[in-house]
Amino acid sequence: MSRLFGSVRARATLAATLVVAVALVAAGTAVLLSLRSNLLGEAGTRAERSARDVATALAVGTRYTELSLDDDDRPVQVVDEEGTLVAASEDLERITGTGVGAVKPQPAATGDDARDRDSDDDDDDDDFDESLEAGEIGEPSTVGDGTATVDGDTADYRFVAVPVETRGGDHLTVYAGAPLSAEHGAVNTALTVMLIGFPLLLAVVAWVTWLVTRRALRPVEGIRREMAAITASEDLARRVPVPGTHDEVARLASTTNETLAALEDSVERQRRFVADASHELRSPIASLRTQLEVAAAHPELLDLDGAVEDTVRLQRLAADLLLLARLDAGERPADARVDLASLAREEAEGRRGVSVRGDVAVNVAGSRGQLGRVLANLLDNAQRHARSAVEVSVRREGEAAVVAVADDGEGVPAADRERIFERFVRLDAARSRDDGGAGLGLAIARDVAVRHGGTLTVHDAPAGGALFELRLPGV
Template identity: 70%
Template sequence: MRRVFGSVRARAALAATLVVALALVAAGAGVLLALRADLTGQADSAADAGARRIATALATGTAPDALDLDDEEQPVQVVDEDGRLVAASEDLERIDGTGTRAVRPVPAKTADGGDDGDDRDDHPGEDDRARPGKVSDSTDFTSGSATIDGDSADYRFAEVTVEDTAYGELTVHAGAPLSAEQGAVSSALTAMLIGFPVLLVVVGGVTWLVTRRALRPVEAIRAEMAAVTASRDLARRVPEPDTHDEVARLARTTNETLAALEDAVERQRRFVADASHELRSPIASLRTQLEVGAAHPELLDVPGAVEDTVRLQELAADLLLLARLDAGEKPGAAEVDLAALVREELSQRTGDRLPVTVAARGSARVTGSRSQLARVLGNLVDNAQRHARTGVRVTLAVERGRAVLGVADDGDGVPEGERERIFERFVRLDDARSRDGGGAGLGLAIARDVAERHGGTLTVRAAPEGGALFELGLPST
């Protein structure tokens, strides 16, 4: 049960059912209230019409006991100003809600204090009986019940006052039945009680099915990701639905993530293999020289051993730096003067094969790690030294808010189709020459990684001298 209601389908179906239920309850209550108000208004109109018809007869001089109420099927009461019932509809057995519960009329008292009974001689004169009364413009309404000839029902009563009659002030109470209102409201309520649950079941079922269909691609993605995790096969891809919704975008993003992971794992695998290969050569050479020297001291090649040791040390430093960069090491936020850095670093290079000329215009300040930027400059100059014929040229300028450091040589240059590949790790276009020169194919890869982590770029193009021109672009401060 917990698993069922913990699913997205169940929660969506339950939420949709609850929302629809609240909406139906609110709408049903509104419909019932409006229906009740409308039918009650109709009953009020009918009661008012009946009360005013009788009030008009009284106002025109008809005596209360002379009113023709035999044909009235609704409860009627005529009450004088003393609260006495002077006229009532035939067969009225019980009444409630009009202010008086009397059902048997008594003789009306005339305006001069006499009773209008048949056994008395003090009837009002003809002039008094002809005196017109005044029907009130206002009507008061009340709710109540009455029993007529054994049938009980609820009614709406209209109360209309007639003034200035021969019998003083008379009040007419006339009722209109609420059976139509009650029947209509009861029928509507019954229909709602039957229809609403059915509708809620339909809404819940449809929501369940629609949500299940909508989440089917998500389940396929989950199953495939579980298979990838179990098999550790990053070459697998999740199915992408042929839609343009959030699920399709999720599938595409998941596949992009899998592709990035596959590429990262493959790069790591190649990196470990290449690093093992590169480390094997200097270690084997150094071991061989040391073993020969141990057996025959006179044959020990000390310069060669030192060279292999330096090469091994530089390779280990490059591998450690790449590991720190891959781990997300921040470049720092120090302000660096590139012009001063170029002059200082180049002044310490005493063993270069060819001369290095510098052309720096003004000051170029950037934000980052001074040691890492110095490493980039050193790698670029080392690369140029290995390929130049007569010399290396270093330039520095500020262009459109960016500091641009250029290192050019007059060698053979880099073929256009290989200008991106040379920035990959352990890639050497001229393998024999690079190995002889001590390069392991990591210098340019390190330089580009450092440049990108400083928010810059490192590109290569043809130099004016005919060789290669490497340009490092960094945001200037």
């Protein structure tokens, strides 16, 4: 079970089903409430109509005993201002919800009945009726819901009260009810349909979502299988299939292939780096071993200067390899304030044929040690290729700090101006191991510049040699 719901497909199906279920419940509840409200409103209208009919009859002079209240579907009560039931529907056996529980009329000996008896004694009813004006009907009000038993049948009703003033000045209230059986039937029918239809609809939604997600995730499964095969075979030249849908899955596959390509390139560069480093280390180690073996057999033949030179070369190469390893690991440079003009003068001090221009402080943020290493490598490279002079200039251009190192040598061909920044690359014999170069100086300088948010490029110098330009964000 945990494995089933651990899949994206199952979670998507469950989520879609739950969302639709919540929406259906909310919509169904709204529909039921709206339907019930409308039906209750219609029942109230029918009850008001019934109450008005009775109130109208009373207002024009109809006596209690002459009211037509024999409709089984319309329980009616007529109550005087003292709360006494003076008229009611025929066969009304019980009633609740009107506030008057009586079902048998008890006419008071006042008002119309009193005048009725007087008119019987004097035999002049017509003259009496013509002397009175018609009564008034008040505003109806909804009493609420209740029950009534008429001729043995009990049902729910909505009751409405209508006040009326008769021609004789009596204040009465007419209570009339309309049955709620239609409302209950319609609501129950709608609820039954929802209880049956909603689960079926949810089943359809779950099934469709399951099929759609299976189709949508099929390319993802293909990508997963291919990635598993690549991991097992360690063949980084393989690529995952890219579907032709131009959607998120296709972009995922494209990005995965780009990542594989970058990983393949990184692994290849790492292999070349290890091979080149081994080759570079082999030469000074072999030379040093040979000198020590000769010295062990013939101490008088020991070339102490050569042994020291080889040891220094090993030390420099080890330091370069360690720095490159730290840069490849993403080591962040320090955030110290460094004056490039002062740093350039320090690195140029003691070097023959090197001059520095730029006395104004040009500050940048970074590692003083790493930036000093960049300048030292650039100066070493320039001195190795220069005929007689190397010139260093430090200046500010807008927000950037610029250090330019120019020599009067042969320069760098345009086709090789990016290649020289690769590791262990030498363009000609001038960059030989005998001169102490291992092909790492410019690669280290470029990496350090990039880590500091800057650039390192090479151009033609005014004197005809090479011009290396270091640009860093100024502070």
